[in-house]
Amino acid sequence: MLRPYQESSLTEISQHFRQGRKKVLLWLATGGGKTVVFCEMIKRAHERGLNTVVIVRGRQLVKQASDRLFREKVNHGVYMAGHWNYRPNFPHQVASVDTLIARGDRPKADLVIVDEAHMATSKEYRRVLEYYSNAFIVAVTATPYVKGGLRHIADAIVHPVSMLQLVEQGYLAPFRYFSPSEPDLTGVKVSSMTKDYVTDQLEGAMCQGQLTGKIIDHWKQIASDCPTLCFAVNVRHSKFLVDKFLEAGVAAEHCDADTPDEERQQIIERLRSGRTKVVCNVGVLSTGVDIPCLRALIMARPTKSRNLFIQQAGRGTRTFEGKSNCILLDHAGNIGRHGLPSDEIGVDLDGKEKSESVRMESKICKACFAVYRGKLCPECGIEAPPAPTPLLEESEEKLRELTGIEQDPVLRTMNQLKREAREKGRKAAWVYYKLTDIFGLDACREHLPEWFIRQKTEGVFAGSPFRAVTKTASS
Numbered sequence: 001m002l003r004p005y006q007e008s009s010l011t012e013i014s015q016h017f018r019q020g021r022k023k024v025l026l027w028l029a030t031g032g033g034k035t036v037v038f039c040e041m042i043k044r045a046h047e048r049g050l051n052t053v054v055i056v057r058g059r060q061l062v063k064q065a066s067d068r069l070f071r072e073k074v075n076h077g078v079y080m081a082g083h084w085n086y087r088p089n090f091p092h093q094v095a096s097v098d099t100l101i102a103r104g105d106r107p108k109a110d111l112v113i114v115d116e117a118h119m120a121t122s123k124e125y126r127r128v129l130e131y132y133s134n135a136f137i138v139a140v141t142a143t144p145y146v147k148g149g150l151r152h153i154a155d156a157i158v159h160p161v162s163m164l165q166l167v168e169q170g171y172l173a174p175f176r177y178f179s180p181s182e183p184d185l186t187g188v189k190v191s192s193m194t195k196d197y198v199t200d201q202l203e204g205a206m207c208q209g210q211l212t213g214k215i216i217d218h219w220k221q222i223a224s225d226c227p228t229l230c231f232a233v234n235v236r237h238s239k240f241l242v243d244k245f246l247e248a249g250v251a252a253e254h255c256d257a258d259t260p261d262e263e264r265q266q267i268i269e270r271l272r273s274g275r276t277k278v279v280c281n282v283g284v285l286s287t288g289v290d291i292p293c294l295r296a297l298i299m300a301r302p303t304k305s306r307n308l309f310i311q312q313a314g315r316g317t318r319t320f321e322g323k324s325n326c327i328l329l330d331h332a333g334n335i336g337r338h339g340l341p342s343d344e345i346g347v348d349l350d351g352k353e354k355s356e357s358v359r360m361e362s363k364i365c366k367a368c369f370a371v372y373r374g375k376l377c378p379e380c381g382i383e384a385p386p387a388p389t390p391l392l393e394e395s396e397e398k399l400r401e402l403t404g405i406e407q408d409p410v411l412r413t414m415n416q417l418k419r420e421a422r423e424k425g426r427k428a429a430w431v432y433y434k435l436t437d438i439f440g441l442d443a444c445r446e447h448l449p450e451w452f453i454r455q456k457t458e459g460v461f462a463g464s465p466f467r468a469v470t471k472t473a474s475s
Helices: 004-018 034-047 059-071 097-102 123-131 163-168 199-206 209-222 235-247 261-273 306-316 334-338 409-424 428-439 441-447 450-458
Strands: 023-027 052-056 092-096 111-114 136-141 156-158 175-178 228-231 252-255 278-281 296-299 326-330 392-394 399-402
Touching: 004 023, 004 034, 004 156, 023 034, 034 052, 034 059, 034 092, 034 111, 034 136, 052 059, 052 097, 059 092, 092 097, 097 123, 111 123, 199 235, 209 235, 209 296, 209 326, 209 450, 228 306, 235 252, 235 278, 252 261, 261 278, 296 306, 306 326, 306 334, 409 428, 409 441, 428 441, 428 450, 441 450
Parallel strands: 023 136, 023 156, 052 092, 052 111, 111 136, 175 326, 228 278, 228 296, 252 278, 296 326
Antiparallel strands: none
16 A cells, blocks of 8 residues: 555556656655555556566665565566566566677667666666667655756656655654764865765874774764664774774774675674674665664764765664664764755755755754754753854865954964865865964863874874874974
8 A cells, every 4th residue: 555645656657648758757765665656557567468677776676676575576587587487578677887888789678767766876777778769767765855856767756755744644754963073174175076085094093093082982872772874984993993992892893895795684683683893884885775773873974965964874874663863973974064964955956955945054963962953952951052152264274263352363263274174185184283383282172172182192103194294393
């Protein structure tokens, strides 16, 4: 039985088709049942004698899509030579875009379903969709925030219900948000190709000892009894976090793209059973994976991509017996960057944010680090102090740095040095050396990370990711 908004999605898609539009984007939040909707479409197509193809990116997503179709009792073949379910003449197929590009004998299709449509921006996807130009196309995604938009894949958007509405209706689990720490990304550049932070530089910022300690300590305080998924920067960072969790007596495992499918499933099963408490991963568990038992997420990977942030957060929204909410521990500053995952940011097919979209600022409780909106912290009940009235807005940073009270000169100078560091590509240690050269260590102490203070007082970096930086950096 379809939920009301799922049935209305099918009705609206059919209306677009009848009006002459052949390509429709279905936008549903993670956990909203996109698979259920397109499985129902395949069933109805089958009754009419129509052929369908579900297109995904990569072998792993082929398996996931096929498994979901079987769960929905949709008989189908997998268009992949050597696969146990390879039935190329069957009317309904699951295929990867790479296979469709590589092979000339593509399956027939009256209806094409593009799963995880936010990934369908490559030349390969465009070539495949050109081949199926006479077919009806339904592209599905939870995250349509794609630079340049998705107009090449859709003529209309169907968005029947928001994530917040799904939470209010009981279809998704609500979040409890905490932001106990934020990394210092001074000197971390943004790639011109990916439009996201440079991974190697990001690793150095996120492996900082004090930040890692807060990740583990806060998890033990807030989420120690919760099956947890942690999103890391890269393989080295993920394994580094696993080692630190293990040192703290927490059962943790690592998973990445090179982890064999069978081993990956075993890791997830150990998480479900409670034998493993935390799984640190890189990329592979950010999209297309259903682990309803998850009750906590750790954001340890800063990202400029709202799509990636929402996809990661969506791993925790599925309901599960005994699960009243999901805890999101943001140590990456992603909430400050993108807002809450449930914020309804409208977007058109050209990728432009709609004017009616409302971005609301959140507060971070000084006592318990909960992220909230409103007057009282929902976790500890403490009333938020009134916001200071800004006197000056700095257009470059788009941040209000000055208040009605004269800003601390040390902090003001540190902000200036951070801007200079970003412009010149210098690391955080350069900022701290320059700051202490100007004001002295004691005057700057409250603004400095623990590893730097230890370096200045003991002459040892004590595991800092900036251990290669020497005192010559102050020059």
